[in-house]
Amino acid sequence: MSDINRIKERINFCIKGELWEQIPKFFEELHPADIAEIINHASGSVHTKLFELIEDEIKPDVLAELDDQTEADILEDLSDEEISDIVEEMAPDDAADVLGELEERSKEILDLMESEDSEEVRELLQYHEDTAGGIMTPDFVAASANMTAGESIDYIGSLDLDEPFYYLYVVDAEGRLTGWIQLWELLKQANRNQTLDVLADKETISVHTDADQEEVARLATKYDLSSLPVLDWQNKLVGRITMDDIMDVIEEEASEDIFKLAGSDDSELDYSSPLHAVKTRLPWLMITLFAGFVSSVILKRFIDHHIVALSFFVPIIMAMGGNTGIQSSTLIIRGLAVGSFSDQELFKLLGRELATGALMGLICGMIIGVWSHFMVGSSSEIPAIFLAFTVGVSLFSAMMFAAVFGAFAPLLLNRANADPAVASGPFVTASIDILALLIYYGVTVTLIALRSNLLGG
Amino acid sequence: MSDINRIKERINFCIKGELWEQIPKFFEELHPADIAEIINHASGSVHTKLFELIEDEIKPDVLAELDDQTEADILEDLSDEEISDIVEEMAPDDAADVLGELEERSKEILDLMESEDSEEVRELLQYHEDTAGGIMTPDFVAASANMTAGESIDYIGSLDLDEPFYYLYVVDAEGRLTGWIQLWELLKQANRNQTLDVLADKETISVHTDADQEEVARLATKYDLSSLPVLDWQNKLVGRITMDDIMDVIEEEASEDIFKLAGSDDSELDYSSPLHAVKTRLPWLMITLFAGFVSSVILKRFIDHHIVALSFFVPIIMAMGGNTGIQSSTLIIRGLAVGSFSDQELFKLLGRELATGALMGLICGMIIGVWSHFMVGSSSEIPAIFLAFTVGVSLFSAMMFAAVFGAFAPLLLNRANADPAVASGPFVTASIDILALLIYYGVTVTLIALRSNLLGG
Known part of the structure; x- marks a missing residue:
């Protein structure tokens, strides 16, 4: 090296x-x-x-x-x-x-x-470049089922190959895939007179030309395949996807998810002009900007209503809600990319996120309550203990909600056959920012109303 | 299916x-x-x-x-x-x-x-589980250089193999790797009497037992290898890393980066208890919480100094700064994972992020200026045009800074041989949140001072 x-x-x-x-x-x-x-x-x-x-x-x-x-x-x-x-x-x-x-x-x-x-x-x-047809190569080695092991070895020797291959495919007279055998298994055969009909594995795993490349990566990693045969709609073998393309797809799909979560695009790895970067990133930032506008309106209401002390904690509640949501989204997006969820698991998962959000919200809610009491103290127009309680309960509710929403949004998008990663990053954060503030505002108003009722009664 | x-x-x-x-x-x-x-x-x-x-x-x-x-x-x-x-x-x-x-x-x-x-x-x-030694298998097929193609084929047939393999390794008398030949290349040889010394490729690519698994994935994808020989410190061939492990590593490393960016851990894919989730996520949220405390203090200062109208825009500036920073960090982290940067590229890259941040900051700064003018109007204690200018300049500066800082932080961590992804997500966002607010505060105070000077003069 x-x-x-x-x-x-x-x-x-x-x-x-x-x-x-x-x-x-x-x-x-x-x-x-x-x-x-x-x-x-x-x-x-x-x-x-x-x-x-x-x-x-x-x-x-x-x-x-x-x-x-x-x-x-x-x-x-x-x-x-x-x-x-x-x-x-x-x-x-x-x-x-x-x-x-x-x-x-x-x-x-x-x-x-x-x-x-x-x-x-x-x-x-x-073929579309993101499908099995778009990444396959039409060069493959196929033989008929009545060929013997010895004949296949000689046949391979007679071909003028220049691309690596690992599987000998067995096809019928119409060119349909009926089995496969790996080269090492073929060589291992002591009896060279055995036919492929007996030797080849009939449980092949293949994709159709229009399969999404994500499906290709999923099958290859799940079944540990070093290449994958591609069939047309008559089940005729038309190509194979090679190892290097499988590795590229795995890496590409992971990059795609990472960039989408950040509100960008994996084309940034290839293009180095700032204009290209602006074009891919700015639209996502606009979502954040819009959420910011909403937050500024809510903040203004706080201050207009003379509960200034509560406004100090708006950025904390937004940031904590946003980050909690992203943590949940990430788990789901990556989980969906690597495997898939059944319906039962889905409910279990949402329950788990609710519990996680509630627990983290409880801890952070108590900390922020203490902090707000310490920071604002008696200088506020609201009694310190009441302020601490309001802020704590709001953060708790916002985080619990964010954890569930962060998990739910990509699941919903996935159900609707949309890419769960695409809208999750900035979209989830922005939605949670706004919703967290509405929760904060709602909790505050409710508690203030309750308090005046209590005091009034 | x-x-x-x-x-x-x-x-x-x-x-x-x-x-x-x-x-x-x-x-x-x-x-x-x-x-x-x-x-x-x-x-x-x-x-x-x-x-x-x-x-x-x-x-x-x-x-x-x-x-x-x-x-x-x-x-x-x-x-x-x-x-x-x-x-x-x-x-x-x-x-x-x-x-x-x-x-x-x-x-x-x-x-x-x-x-x-x-x-x-x-x-x-x-061996440590994240090293080449930890993921290799000690089963491989090796032959000496003076074996002919025909003899090698027979030799492979005589072994009782049950794991796929694609390369025949050529080793010297001490077991050191001197070449390799893929099975398909061996079969392609019409002349079965040619020795491996002539046939095998001597430009082998290998790793040492203690190489990081990330290095394994990088080499395999770069050179399109379906397996990778592993050597000990005497360059003796001790094992090989198989295709399934290479694919797992690529996927694992990508998952690791995604989860770290979100402030979590890829062990979440394996463990389903909420307590486990809290344990991995909460420490990162604490960083966000701490940044929130700082932001609440700054916000309080705004309001104490009777520039209430400016406080409405604190969440926007924080959120925009944070997201801009994450976009830059993501590019660098993924770039570092997929390839590597030379020193020249490093400077080019930082320059590019500066330009991207400046351009996006200019656009967003103008939008927020118009918005602030529209939202606060004449109701503020500060003239509307001055408010718009202050908020716009602050957002511009914060975004430009965030783009550069977001790129710089992972590069610095990488230089220090730390994992660039680990601290980048919540750490970068939290740092940028605080620094963006300080920029906002600084710009505001400077412009107010300038204005009173101008008016005073």
């Missing part, structure tokens, strides 16, 4: 000093993924320059590993002919990814490619 | 009706991962009952897939003998995971196991 870092340092030194002619010999020593990392990290103005210093042979591998923005920078500078030469040598699924980004230009590039290669890519481009 | 769901529904029906004798025949039709899912989702009181209905043969597979809490429930009810029988049949890395959870009891169980099996597990138990 330290070797790689030393080479990288030298390359960065050459980039800084514009010693371009030195770079190719360092590139030769690196894995395409490392070269891609260097180019990704370099400034936009030298992306194409660096890419052109790579040996032609590994350009396809490097291109497949680049960030979206770096890739776009380079493709913009290359001619259609250059791109078609590179794309031809890529795995069809990677080629489709590149051409998918190019939109209009992709038609001309496809026409420049050899018809066999372009045909495969054209087919892949029909 | 729908078949599986129907079987699951029937099993759940049987559980509800306590028709235990019906369940085994349904279990027979399911994959161990699905049986584990059913038991995980069932209520704690029937966990052991359900586990005992599984065929002995697949108990090890099911146990390996259970949630931590479900596993603990079941292990508590089983005798040492029963556990040792099951654990003996598990892959050594899974067995070590189970025994690692049992602490004191593990000693007796290891003594009950066959010495060959227990020896492997004992060795694995020495």
